[in-house]
Amino acid sequence: MRETPQSPEDQKRSLVEAQDGFIAAFGQMGSAWGISRTMAEVQALLYITGEPLCTDDIMERLRISRGNASMSLRALLDWGVISRAHKRGDRKEYFQADQDVWDMFRAILRERMKREVDPLLASLHEIRDKTNTELAGKSDAGRGKRPRDDDPELRQKIDEHNARLDSMLRFFETIEALSQKFVSPAGRGLKIAATLLTSPLMAGGGRER
């Protein structure tokens, strides 16, 4: 691997290339996770440059329209992963990304739980309540006083259905509780837990093949 001295111009170009690569990779990833590509790219750009940029900077660098830039920035603000900034003597608004990667993903986790898992959990509970009240009392206390079960086979199907629903419910409740642990307190939670879990101390828990 030879030393290849570079002129500042070359260095500059390489830096921009690296940034573009990062932005592209991040955008790719984002779109696989149900986030619009552009939104992910804006986030990536703000993160990797590290400095506050205004709408026009972003439009230019990412070649997107003003409307698109505005909406993406708004969405990122809602997610809590970027913040506003101002430069004195400049009427424009600038935006900067949270520079702590763990904070950033904690925010994302929190929002996604709130937007996707919580509603699912609500639906599951609702469904469970309905089938529970209307269909069965599981192996409930008031047993024996249920109106004559004229179809034991149906009864069993219903019980099994409820059991499956319950498994799913318990799963998501655990996930919910876990993510609370990671997300809630000031900053540590997630990073510490992750580091602990992957540390040598845990090595006995999950030996790879």
Add this chain to the structure above:
Amino acid sequence: MRETPQSPEDQKRSLVEAQDGFIAAFGQMGSAWGISRTMAEVQALLYITGEPLCTDDIMERLRISRGNASMSLRALLDWGVISRAHKRGDRKEYFQADQDVWDMFRAILRERMKREVDPLLASLHEIRDKTNTELAGKSDAGRGKRPRDDDPELRQKIDEHNARLDSMLRFFETIEALSQKFVSPAGRGLKIAATLLTSPLMAGGGRER
């Protein structure tokens, strides 16, 4: 809440309704996570009915085309969350979902890591290598023998860039390692870890507000 005795017909109807609700909720969720709605619905249907269904059952119940059903089933097989089954004296293929919720999500986690995080990690490494070789040696050993740095400001930008890239890299490597832990050994991993983490023993680690 009054006891409302129901005829078997009503019970049957309620069961089907509950199944439909579950399927809808699951499909919704799926589509928010970059999985096609139909694919998630097929999985939900197979899970909640618990019994092996053939392509025609699925087409009818979900009102989708044969082609769509075929492709979704194929994808689910690839993901490893459903399996084939056969009924004697019947030439059709039947499909059934893994009935263990934790196994199911372990499979999903494994696939998603493989398909989305691994490539991202590869890109990040590639980008890092490039900027590293071409641009800087960080605060590397061979300091002082670098060709005269004619632009210290640029030099600093590049170093910061590399630092940010490294943070991101370390983050995803930790996530990768974590998910390995959860995913790799036979069955325990994830469930145990989750249960441990949410157990009272951990209560000190993440007090909620």
Add this chain to the structure above:
DNA sequence: GAGAGATTTCAATCATTTCTGAAATAGTCG
């Protein structure tokens, strides 16, 4: 409070993903 940006909104357009249906292929049985 009028003028000059800056920002947001939104109907129309464009792009991407998903779905269909029919044709092609594979598989089974006598």
Add this chain to the structure above:
DNA sequence: CGACTATTTCAGAAATGATTGAAATCTCTC
């Protein structure tokens, strides 16, 4: 084999989601 059934494929249709651009709205400043 040949008839028949089940399954896969894939080009186009339909649905969904993202993006644009220009008009409307907001926010300063003087």
